[in-house]
Each structure stands twice: as structure tokens, then as C-alpha cells.
Amino acid sequence: MSTTTTSHASGSSSDYTSPKRHTGIYTGHQAPSDMQKALADSIRDMSHVRIRNSAFVGIMVDESLDIAVNKKLVMFAKIVYGGQLKIEYCANVEIKDGKAETVYSAIVNWRTSVGVSIKRVSGFGSDGASVMTGKVSGVGVRLQRNNPRIIHVWCAAHRLALVCYWAAKHVPYLARMQEILIAIYNCFEYSAPRYNKIREMKKIMGEKVKKFKKPTQVRWLSLQNSVDAVHDSCSALILSLDHEAATNNGEGGAKAKGILKEIKTFKFISTLCLLKDVLGILCRVSKVFQKDVIDVDQVDSMVNSTKATLSAFERIDPPHVEELIESVDEYGEYKGVNVDYSLRRRLEFTAVKRLFVQHIVRELCERFPENDLLALKDLNKILNPKMLPAGANDLREHGVESLERIVEKYQGGEDNLIERERAFGQYIHFKFFLNSKRHMSVTDLCLLISDSCIEQFPDFHVMANIFLTVPMTSVPCERGFSLQNQHINKSTNRRSVSSVSNRMTIAFYRNKDDFDEVSVIQRAAQKFV
DSSP, X not given: OHHHHHHHHHTOOTTOSOGXXXXXXXXXXXXXXXXXXXXXXXHHHHHHHHHHXXXXXXXXXXXXXXXXXXXXXXXXXXXXXXXXXXEEEEEEEEOSOOOHHHHHHHHHHHHHHHTOOGGGEEEEEEOOOHHHHOTTTOHHHHHHHHXXXXXXXXXXXXXXXXXXHHHHHTOHHHHHHHHHHHHHHHHHHTOHHHHHHHHHXXXXXXXXXXXXXXXXXXXGGGHHHHHHHHHHTHHHHHHHHHHHHHHOXXXXXXXXXXXXHHHTSHHHHHHHHHHHHHHHHHHHHHHHHTSSOOOHHHHHXXXXXXXXXXXXXXXXOOHHHHHHHHHHHHHSEETTEEOOOOHHXXXXXXXXXXXXXXXXXXXXXXXXXXXXXXXXXHHHHHHOGGGSOSSHHHHHHXXXXXXXXXXXXXXXXXXXXOOHHHHHHHHHHHHHHHHTTTTSOHHHHHHHHXXXXXXXXXXXXXXXXXXXXXXXXXXXXXXXXXXXXXXXXXXXXXXXXXXXXXXXXXXXXXXXXXXXXXXXXXXXXXXXX
């Protein structure tokens, strides 16, 4: 036993070279689950050290149901450690219900176990559900009672999804579009001969071979994949349905005729082109918002540019719609499809386009208001070198009001984070320092300040760490649930909560670029013994 232990600790055992092969580790009478626990505990210990050594900690949580219909709460932390921003997996615990008190208690239990004071929590990110954002007893409010400085953020990606969902609700024909796209999906998904036939047609006609996707009501942006597949194979789709309607006298032929009646119209094709353009823009924004690490400057920039772009579509046609109009004006067809185009139908489509665009812009304004997250926007104005004015005279007055509000928020109390006189006294010097770093993003600049400017600019060092750790998204939690579902499914739904959490811990960290495999193995070997 001692020989085996020594080889494990040195990392020389052929069976114990990597946590990625943890299921192959076996020593004596101990089961693989014990080895997994030793590995997971070692990884957690190292994570807890990083979290405790971060000046501030941002917490992200979300709740969901697993395959066994048990309510779970997954938790991640956003920290700064070793001059880098890091997302740490904290916990995946079973909770008795989704009430605010239960979720709050789970967060307190985790903080206590790790040793993170509530005074060091800079921000709280959630999906915006009422249990999280409730103004009287929501989780965010409960946390702020113990630390009023905590900034509660409604996840930008979740907000954008709601923008699209509610904007579409105001345009009745879009609901019909979804029904048609689902009918197209069902027509080909459940018939191999039809699918093979249209795939061959696509290849012959030089169209992109994309599988039809089923749009969902829950995630409205999923419509993009369905729209792209139908738009890019429009000619082959219509030819295939024509053939099916002509040769099949049964139910399949009737369904093909019904779909053809809907899609061979200018209304459908023009709306399809509109959706391809608009959803393309919104999905690009969504991908930015789905990054683990984003800041308020990125969110503001993306939202403002999106509103400006979509507002322009009220006056001009977006690219694919413009291509459609030019084609039917010149040839009377689009992608080889004859289109029933007329001035009346063009006016009908213009009304649909304006209504949809107006509601998207309105929803963006309502869900990303100018007065939202003022503390983060003040920090961005103070710390972002790209927001500095060009003139030296303007530089002197820049950000003074924002600094006043930030000082008021973070000075005083037992943990006086910012000293007013010192902060204002150093501000002009700090602005000239920023001026020399105009080429840097606010995140990179804050990492520099966090890593090396504590003595030179102590108050702005505090601000930089707060700015970096407040989570603008809870997307890591969504990925956490995807990770959970890899380790608990129909065949493994009897796994304990701790076993699933151990597996999640190993899986989350083992593919990180900075994962210290040797240290983890050595620590795990000691625990295992």
C-alpha cells in the first residue's frame, strides 16, 4: 500500500496521471467514488483559496430541476486572482423549494463554509426571476440588508431573450411563422425519404445543406437556426414539397399542399428575410452576452448599437429584404420561386416590419434602461480610458459627479473602502494615468490596476476590483446545469447530490488552461491515504 501511495503522490503511476481518468483509479478496497471525492475535494480546496484571496467576490446563482425532478441551486463566483479574472464553480445543492429564504440560506451556508464575509461580496447575478429580484423579500434584497453595497444584476443574456420574446408577441403573424416552421420541421424530420430527397436537391442546386430545426416558444432566439435553414434552402424546399404534393395522395401530400400554400407567398418570404436579418443581429448580441466574462461597457455598447441599427430598419430595408425586393422587382421571383408581389403586399409587409422593429427597440429601452446599474456605469466612467474626453480642460471635470456618487456609496462604516479626500486628491493624476492607456479596454485596465496599482492609487484599486467582480451575467449557471445533466440522466438518476457535485467539479476544472494537474493529484493522493 505504501509503495502505491508513493507513486501516486509523485504522479508516476500509469493509472493516476490525470483527473480526466479518475474512473480508472483504483487502490485496494476503496471504491472509485472515494477517489472522485478526493480529487473533487482537492480541487475545491484550491478554489476556496483563490476565492478567499480575491479582494471581492461576485456571486451568480440559478435554480432548475434535474432529471429526477429534484430542485437544484447552482452557484458560481467571479473573482480576481493572480492578475486574472476567474469564474469559480461553487456548489450544486439540492433545495427543498425555490423560495427566496431557501435560496438565501443556501448562499449563506456556502459563504460560511468557504469563509467569505458578506462585506466582500461585490455583486449578485441572477436570471431576473421574481424570487431573486423581489423588491420586498427577494434574494437580492436579503443580501443587500447585510451589505447595502452589493450590486444586484439581472443577467444581460436573460434580459435580451425576454426582449425578443415579448416583441414577437406584439406581431400576430410571427406566431403563424413559428407554426409554419414547425410544420416544415415535422414534415422532414420524421420521414427519411423526404429528407434524403431534399438533401439531394440542395446539393444539385448548390444550396447550403442545413438540417431543419424546430423553433421553441421558451427560447425565442432559437428561431434563428430554423429561419436560416428554411431561407438557405428555399428553392429545394418548394420543389420537394411540389413533388410530394403531386405524387402523394395521402396525408403526406395534403400536408405538403398546406405548407406550400403558406410559404409561396410574398408575406411569408419577406417575413422570413426580415427574421434572418433581425435575428442575426440579436443572436450576435446574445453570443456576446453569453460569455462568462462581460462588463457594463460591453453591454451598453451592444445595446445602443443594436437599437440604432434596428431603428434604421424602420426607414430602410435590411440586407436580405432589400435583396428580395430587388429580385422580385426585376425578375418576379426570388431564389427561383415565383412571388405574388404587389404594392399592396409590400405595404402590408412594411407595416409588419415597422411594428416588429418598434417593439424590439421599445423592449430594449425598457429592459436595459439608462438609469439601470448606475453604480457600475459610474465606475465605468471613472475607470474606462476610452471614455476620457480629448481636451485637457474637459479632462479636469470628467467623472467628478460619478466619483462623488461612488465615494458616497463605499466610504464610511467599519470597512471604509474608499477615503474621500485621498480619492479626489488623486483623481486628476489617475486620469492622466488613464490617458496613457487609451489603447486598453476597461477590463484589461482594471486588471492592471488590481495587480500593480494598490500603492499608487489605493482607492481606484478598490474600485477596479469591484468593477471586475460584479457579474453582468448568470450564464455560467446555465452551463452548470448542462454540466449537471451530463452526470445525472435516466440511467444515473440514483446518484447522490454529492457524487454529482464531485463529478461536476472535476469536469469543470480539468479542461481549464491553468488547471494544475500535478498539484491536484498530489493533494488528492494525501487525502486518499
